[in-house]
Amino acid sequence: MAKKVRKPKPKTVKKGMGFSMSKQNKIIVGSLLVLLSIALFFSFVSFYFTWQDDQSMLTEFANRNAEAKNLLNKFGASVSHFFMYKGFGLASFVLPFLMCLTGLYMFLGIEKKGLLKKWIWGLVFILWLSIALGFFAYDNPLWGGLVGYEMNDFLQDYAGKIGVLLLLLFGLVFILVRLFKFSPEDIGIYFNKKRTALSSEFKKDKKEGPNDKFTSVETEEEIPVIIDTYTHKENIPHLEQESVKDDFEVTMPIEEEVEKDLSMEVEKIVEEKEEVDNMASKLVDDFGEFDPTLELGNYKFPTIELLDQHGVSGSITINQEELEDNKNKIVDTLKNYKIGIAQIKATIGPTVTLYEIVPEAGVRISKIKNLEDDIALSLAALGIRIIAPIPGKGTIGIEVPNKNATTVSMRSVIASSKFQKAEMELPIAFGKTISNETFVVDLAKMPHMLMAGATGQGKSVGLNAVLTSLLYKKHPAEVKFILVDPKKVELTLYNKIERHFLAKLPDSEEAIITDNTKVIHTLNSLCIEMDNRYELLKHAMVRNLKEYNTKFKARKLNPNDGHKFLPYIVLVIDEFADLIMTAGKEVETPIARLAQLARAIGIHLIIATQRPSVNVITGIIKANFPARIAFRVTSKIDSRTILDAQGADQLIGRGDMLYTQGNDVTRIQCAFVDTPEVAKITEYIGSQRAYPQAYELPEYVGEDSGTSIDYNISDRDAMFRDAAEVIVIAQQGSASLIQRKLKLGYNRAGRIVDQLEAAGIVGPFEGSKARQVLVPDLVALDQLLNNEGR
């Protein structure tokens, strides 16, 4: 099943005895509990007076004519009989109390922490009280109820009267100590306080007595007159005077108290929630978490049936003969060079088999490494790769292509549990590794990917595999693609999902970008989107898109402040070489900027190129694209340019690829997804209800919008002076010269030529001929430009 398994909506976390219900429901249930507890209380009270009369009614519950004397009639009589008579006797009164408390908590929406504890202690107390009453009122079984009576009987049979009494005492101590945190010192303190109160009372009486000559006079005289230095008013109300300062007897007990090891109860700190949080949790309570997929709530993920099996039954066929043959060749070749093998192991992959060799003790790895070409020659097969040693293992690997390669279908990797269960933000199922495991990576972690390979080696299929993986796992609300396809044929199929999954510039008609100027605009617009997203993240005080969206879903960010759910944006550029050749720095700069900064805000770039030369994959691009994929290339240099390692030149093509995300290089057979399959998937998605329009990127006003020849000096291009010097030195006024020398795009070079014309450095446009240069040399140019400034 490839259908995305939707996770159940996360519910609010239950804390303690949490009620995960809406506020309205809490009020209803709360009031019901309170009223029920009142009913119970009255039935219990009335039961004591009417129980004998109502005895006969208990069997007559169904009889409508029978009437009970209990205040709550038959219901009261039956319930009370159950709790009071058959249950816990007088102790049952605790029950309505607990119910009432729970009801009030719910009704008033009070934090219900500790309620569970109250219930547990309440039930313990009911049991203890019932047994105690059963013990002391043995003759009146109604006091302790049947439970109290029977429990007493039972305990007395084993422990006798004294034993039960001691047990009850222990129960009392247990309850007092655990529940009320009662300690022996408390008794001392209590009595001391009593004594102090008595003695101070006594002193007071003495002072107030007629014989006391100090009292009234002294208190009146001793109150100091306080003058407020600010207002200069006298007797500003101040703190009450301590009446009996000289009373040592009063202070003595306090000293005693300090000396004692006081037991202290530490009150739990109740963390105050922030106002926003309260609001947010209330909103979440009332409406649930924000669901970005709601607008297209009926969206159906593409089904696995849309993908082909490609004639693969699933398992790889093992050709025993071929295996044996290759093994012998390897062993023989190495023997020729006097290298003994201690052990050899084969792992059969879909297209290549890995022979892992453990050389005999004492053999230098460098020796085997030097024999790479000889081994390849003796095996007489294309695409042999020697890994000496295999990182992390003490072995040497020799990869030999299988005679009959097995196609890895996209269907098999999408259906694999590894992909289905992948808990990743942007999971991509690339294909299968040499050990036949499905290879799944997270684009969000890469965070950008560079894909290169000679023509016809599987690049376009690789790009389709990436896009298909995301289409199978992500809802249209969660990810948007920007597709750049200068070849105009590779990605056109995705036009059908424009209003579901694509993003485009506000005024553009085609969602798939094929025109270079549009690419530059789109890249700059993405930079604006990036800056906007960073602003939003800053206000939300989060560090990345995932945290931002989580906060937004929890309704902690107000849409009125401009906050919105932010989908991931994946920019795919096919034929990057073509772009960089025609637009140069104009594309490289925004791409480098995006690659450096966009990872945190969910913009990911995938660029593919046929020509992996250094002027296409420049240092700045390479530095920012840690994840690289190489399909087969024609030279070792190309392999180094892409991977910083050789090996891509030894691949066998047809989706055989190397993947690196740092140091390790993994050989993978890319999953195969054919154009008709992509057409079916896009058709399936495209036929469903869509958003009114494609995801809109911010508007970018291009620098080349003005056409006036009257350029202001301050509006001149930053490269203006450099361009002028190039033109003057070459004495040739052509835009293509500027383009070549300064690595600028055509548009920009053309604009600079216009500015040069306006400045009087070159003459007017003369058709196919180059423009005339009006300044003879650099000295004259300097003079001209300096005079301009005055």
Ligand SMILES: Nc1ncnc2c1ncn2[C@@H]1O[C@H](COP(=O)(O)OP(=O)(O)OP(=O)(O)O)[C@@H](O)[C@H]1O
């Ligand atoms: N993973 C794969 N498994 C099997 N066959 C493949 C695989 N990838 C590519 N091929 C074969 O190679 C052919 C060329 O692949 P693809 O069109 O992807 O090459 P490309 O590198 O994009 O070429 P170009 O650069 O000219 O567009 C495919 O038509 C297919 O027959």
